[in-house]
Amino acid sequence: MRPVTYHQRMAEQKRMAIIEAATRLFLESGYGGASLAKIATAADVSKATLFKQFPTKAALFEAIVTEYWKESDGKTTFLSPGDLLAGLRTIGLRYVALLTRPGMADLFRIVIAEAPRFPELGKTQFALGKMPFFQSVRHYLEAEEANGTVRMQDPELAATQFLGMIADYVFWPRMLLIDWNPVEAANTRAVEQAALTMQARYRI
Structure with missing residues (x-):
């Protein structure tokens, strides 16, 4: 098995931060009221980083459920x-x-x-x-x-x-x-x- 690189660890940390922020905002604002832009801000990641991992809100919700x-x-x-x-x-x-x-x-x-x-x-x-x-x-x-x-x-x-x-x-x-x-x-x-x-x- 290849060792996990620094960049892989950082990507996973950002992914989990996005999932946690999205769950929190979905609860606070509803699924429809929580935009990807708001989620990116709450997760402290750039919009580009969020869109790279989750191009749509549906894909993000699927990741939350799977996790x-x-x-x-x-x-x-x-x-x-x-x-x-x-x-x-x-x-x-x-x-x-x-x-x-x-x-x-x-x-x-x-x-x-x-x-x-x-x-x-x-x-x-x-x-x-x-x-x-x-x-x-x-x-x-x-x-x-x-x-x-x-x-x-x-x-x-x-x-x-x-x-x-x-x-x-x-x-x-x-x-x-x-x-x-x-x-x-x-x-x-x-x-x-x-x-x-x-x-x-x-x-x-």
């Missing part, structure tokens, strides 16, 4: 079947890490607030954000079924059930309750109970 939903290890897809409870625990804790990432709730608020005027924001959030993670969970459940660990008629519905049980405790209350921030042990317990529920329902 917020990016797993730190990216290994969910590679879970081996055979131990359903352990696999679901691992997936569930990774999902908690994503949902509680700083700014994730803000990202959802942007989409919810602006979707009536900019429906493409919801499509971007779904296609580039939640769907890749959701598909990795579905593929894992399909692998467990092929392994003979579980029996389920609809792995897609099962994945929705599992992730929904976690999000309903860990994430969605904070959309209305700004101070909703369960301790790590409470989030872990929510994952454990969701995994046990799935095991009771689907394990052969």
Whole structure:
């Protein structure tokens, strides 16, 4: 692997500064009210630098979604079947890490607030954000079924059930309750109970 150069590091730092400034301005002024020029000023970069990385506001929003939903290890897809409870625990804790990432709730608020005027924001959030993670969970459940660990008629519905049980405790209350921030042990317990529920329902 080539060593990361100084210029590459600087470009990445500026990219993250742009993403953070854009998220903040989208919240303050709405997606429609936050111009690329204002974002460049808030990020303390030149317009040329911003346009070089993000030629349109839509491209910038896509980068924001991708960044917020990016797993730190990216290994969910590679879970081996055979131990359903352990696999679901691992997936569930990774999902908690994503949902509680700083700014994730803000990202959802942007989409919810602006979707009536900019429906493409919801499509971007779904296609580039939640769907890749959701598909990795579905593929894992399909692998467990092929392994003979579980029996389920609809792995897609099962994945929705599992992730929904976690999000309903860990994430969605904070959309209305700004101070909703369960301790790590409470989030872990929510994952454990969701995994046990799935095991009771689907394990052969």
